[in-house]
Amino acid sequence: MKKIIPMMLIVSLVLVSGCIGQAPEPKAVFQKDYFGYTQNFRADPDLANNVLVLPNEDEVGRVLLNGNLTKVRVAFIPNDTENGYILAASFEVTYKLTTAYREFFGEALPIEPLQVSSREEAVRYASQSEPVVLILGPSNSNKTAVRKYSDYVIIAEGADISEVGRKYTDIDLAVDKLVMVVMQRAQDIIQLSTTGKLNVAPEMYVPGKGWMPVE
Numbered sequence: 622m623k624k625i626i627p628m629m630l631i632v633s634l635v636l637v638s639g640c641i642g643q644a645p646e647p648k649a650v651f652q653k654d655y656f657g658y659t660q661n662f663r664a665d666p667d668l669a670n671n672v673l674v675l676p677n678e679d680e681v682g683r684v685l686l687n688g689n690l691t692k693v694r695v696a697f698i699p700n701d702t703e704n705g706y707i708l709a710a711s712f713e714v715t716y717k718l719t720t721a722y723r724e725f726f727g728e729a730l731p732i733e734p735l736q737v738s739s740r741e742e743a744v745r746y747a748s749q750s751e752p753v754v755l756i757l758g759p760s761n762s763n764k765t766a767v768r769k770y771s772d773y774v775i776i777a778e779g780a781d782i783s784e785v786g787r788k789y790t791d792i793d794l795a796v797d798k799l800v801m802v803v804m805q806r807a808q809d810i811i812q813l814s815t816t817g818k819l820n821v822a823p824e825m826y827v828p829g830k831g832w833m834p835v836e
Contacts, residue, residue: 651663651664651665651666652666653666653801655720655804655805655808656720656804656808656811660717660720662713663709663710663713663789663796664789664790664793664794664797665787665789665794666797666801668794669795669797669798670798670801672765672766672767672795672798673764673765674766674768674798675766675767675769676769678802678805678806679806680769681767681768681769681775681799681802682802682805684752684769684772684773684775685718685752685754685802685803686721686803686806686807686810687749689749689750690750691730691731691750691751692730692750692751693718693730693731693732693733693752693753693754694732694733694734694735694747694751694752694754695711695714695715695733695734695753695754696734696736696743696753696755696756697734697736697755698736698737698739698755698757698761699736700758700761702782703758703760703782703792706758706779706782706792706793707756709793710777710792710793711734711756713796714732714754714777714799714800717803718732719732721800721803722807724807724808725807725811740755740770740774740776743755743770744771744773744774747771747772747774749772749773751773752774752775753773753774753775754774754777755774755775755776755777756776756778756796757776757777757778757792758778758779759781759782761778762776762778762780763780765778765780765781765791766778766795767802775799777792777795777796778792779791779792779793779794779795
């Protein structure tokens with residue numbers, strides 16, 4: 622039988638996804654500029670930028686930023702020790718992806734929490750239009766990375782939840798790397814599309830026209 626995550630975590634995630642336009646962003650020490658203004662991050666962006674991305678940033682970016690998106694799910698495997706860290710990381714993903722989608726599409730997309738019991742269950746929920754971000758802690762991972770697990774599932778995983786000598790965990794590093802990949806991709810495409818320089822990828826999003834092939 623699937624273990625039931627505490628109701629408070631479910632309620633909190635729903636509130637985050639449903640009221641993201643009104644909820645204040647959590648207090649953060651670290652900052653980095655995207656879309657012409659400063660974004661707050663839970664972890665040090667310079668260290669997060671060194672997190673391994675598999676197979677590469679472009680593959681991950683295409684799953685979470687494409688013209689077919691209608692919804693994104695943020696998934697988690699419940700664990701009593703890690704639930705609080707997962708909640709914080711889920712807020713970060715939801716807030717930053719909402720920002721990226723508003724800048725890119727001109728409107729926010731639905732971002733919903735999803736409880737699963739395994740990676741395979743996350744895959745069953747995922748599709749091109751509704752990809753899944755699965756956040757894993759050390760009970761389910763021994764590495765800190767962002768990786769494309771299946772065609773439409775991206776995993777952000779952290780191997781250590783200790784905060785010794787720092788104010789964040791490896792989960793925060795992985796999640797911040799993931800959102801930096803998406804935000805940078807959105808920012809680059811917006812800049813390229815407005816300057817007409819669409820020759821850096823097989824396809825680019827052109828505001829008002831949608832995704833266009835590059836000749």
